[in-house]
Amino acid sequence: MKITYQILFTIELLHDYYNQNQIFNDIEIIPTGRTKKIMSGCRVLHKVSNNKLTALIETDDDEKPLIKIDSKTTLRFLLKSKNPSFINISALKIFDISNKIYYFSNGANNEKSGILYLSSPVSSHNTGEDYEVGSLIQDASDIYEAVVNNTSSPPPNNSWRELSPQRFPEYNTGTHSDVYKGTIVFDPISSKNYEALKFIPQGQSIPVTDTVCWKETGILQYVTSGDLIDNDFIAVSIYNSGNHADIYSGDIFFDSGNSKLYRALKFIERGNAVQVSDINFWEEVTDTRFVVSDDSVNINENIFGIIDLFFDDMVSENYKMLDSADKVKQNNFVIRFKNRITTWKYVSQKNTVTSLSDDNGIFTFDKTNNEFVSRTPIPLMASPMQNFKLITPGQTIEHIKCASALIKPVSASKSFLSEIFLNY
Numbered sequence: 098m099k100i101t102y103q104i105l106f107t108i109e110l111l112h113d114y115y116n117q118n119q120i121f122n123d124i125e126i127i128p129t130g131r132t133k134k135i136m137s138g139c140r141v142l143h144k145v146s147n148n149k150l151t152a153l154i155e156t157d158d159d160e161k162p163l164i165k166i167d168s169k170t171t172l173r174f175l176l177k178s179k180n181p182s183f184i185n186i187s188a189l190k191i192f193d194i195s196n197k198i199y200y201f202s203n204g205a206n207n208e209k210s211g212i213l214y215l216s217s218p219v220s221s222h223n224t225g226e227d228y229e230v231g232s233l234i235q236d237a238s239d240i241y242e243a244v245v246n247n248t249s250s251p252p253p254n255n256s257w258r259e260l261s262p263q264r265f266p267e268y269n270t271g272t273h274s275d276v277y278k279g280t281i282v283f284d285p286i287s288s289k290n291y292e293a294l295k296f297i298p299q300g301q302s303i304p305v306t307d308t309v310c311w312k313e314t315g316i317l318q319y320v321t322s323g324d325l326i327d328n329d330f331i332a333v334s335i336y337n338s339g340n341h342a343d344i345y346s347g348d349i350f351f352d353s354g355n356s357k358l359y360r361a362l363k364f365i366e367r368g369n370a371v372q373v374s375d376i377n378f379w380e381e382v383t384d385t386r387f388v389v390s391d392d393s394v395n396i397n398e399n400i401f402g403i404i405d406l407f408f409d410d411m412v413s414e415n416y417k418m419l420d421s422a423d424k425v426k427q428n429n430f431v432i433r434f435k436n437r438i439t440t441w442k443y444v445s446q447k448n449t450v451t452s453l454s455d456d457n458g459i460f461t462f463d464k465t466n467n468e469f470v471s472r473t474p475i476p477l478m479a480s481p482m483q484n485f486k487l488i489t490p491g492q493t494i495e496h497i498k499c500a501s502a503l504i505k506p507v508s509a510s511k512s513f514l515s516e517i518f519l520n521y
Contacts, residue, residue, distance in 0.1 A: 199402035210315030222251035229511035
């Protein structure tokens with residue numbers, strides 16, 4: 098029998114902030130200790146390269162795992178931020194998220210245009226939700242982002258802006274920079290977006306109609322506040338009355354007898370037989386998103402998210418890692434982050450600037466004394482696409498500097514401010 102290694106699955110992290118030839122490697126994907134033991138026992142190797150984790154499994158001649166993987170197996174990975182500015186450049190919720198962490202899994206069932214997203218689908222508008230600037234909603238086949246703190250009306254109105262295909266760099270065949278796999282570009286001829294399927298070296302003339310190198314994108318799915326989960330639910334243990342360790346107030350357990358969750362109301366000493374029906378010690382929890390796991394996650398170590406991959410039959414067919422014949426499917430799972438939008442405020446040092454404008458005609462600025470403030474928020478990008486210019490007496494200065502990852506959260510309006518100081 099010939100033994101080979103094949104891809105069991107990959108996890109790829111993508112980010113709209115890194116929009117050209119920059120590699121997104123701000124996030125470390127780390128298997129938990131328990132997951133390392135499981136993978137070792139199943140002859141699974143893993144390798145992380147920049148924004149992608151690849152898991153390889155030893156297979157036989159029939160492309161089946163050499164060691165059968167139990168259907169109850171769950172693999173857990175931690176997402177650790179390596180860049181202090183990651184939260185600034187990402188359209189992640191900042192306000193009112195105490196005791197919460199991002200949760201992703203192959204149970205998301207959120208496939209779009211053949212992409213297997215591990216994040217939840219972008220939700221429709223909810224009049225009862227308090228949307229901070231940059232929040233995303235889906236309306237029919239369109240995605241909108243909030244340009245002001247909005248709690249009432251759905252789009253179309255001035256509170257929301259549709260995500261235009263032109264928010265990605267324009268692709269010109271033969272005159273482009275290095276294009277990395279997963280990069281999305283805008284084709285000015287078709288007015289559509291395309292995702293690179295492989296690395297395309299600088300200046301190589303490959304039209305977007307080449308299906309080996311490009312794929313037209315449909316509705317992109319991003320990490321949203323719908324992927325947040327209370328920290329309490331990321332390490333839920335099964336409760337055995339009379340056979341448990343010390344339980345502290347706030348601990349959450351799963352009762353396998355009635356398949357419900359319960360939160361401890363007070364300290365229960367080791368082995369003290371207290372039934373979950375005792376309302377003096379327990380309260381029922383209605384949250385349904387949880388995983389029974391003995392993994393401990395210390396979110397104080399820059400852990401902002403976790404990924405769970407399941408092998409059971411509850412996972413939809415396309416998200417399973419083995420097919421009906423137990424052969425590896427080599428699925429590529431994706432998590433995509435939207436770049437943050439902020440209000441840009443240019444401050445003129447000498448108070449001599451008379452106007453500030455956008456050559457592309459997309460963004461406008463209001464002038465107050467020596468300050469120019471964008472009327473709507475502008476996306477942050479590693480390689481800015483904007484060409485802003487200013488006019489002073491006797492000269493026009495083009496390609497002035499753009500906002501950096503340094504932002505100021507504004508609690509009152511649940512928005513974000515970028516200040517750019519000019520030497521004019």
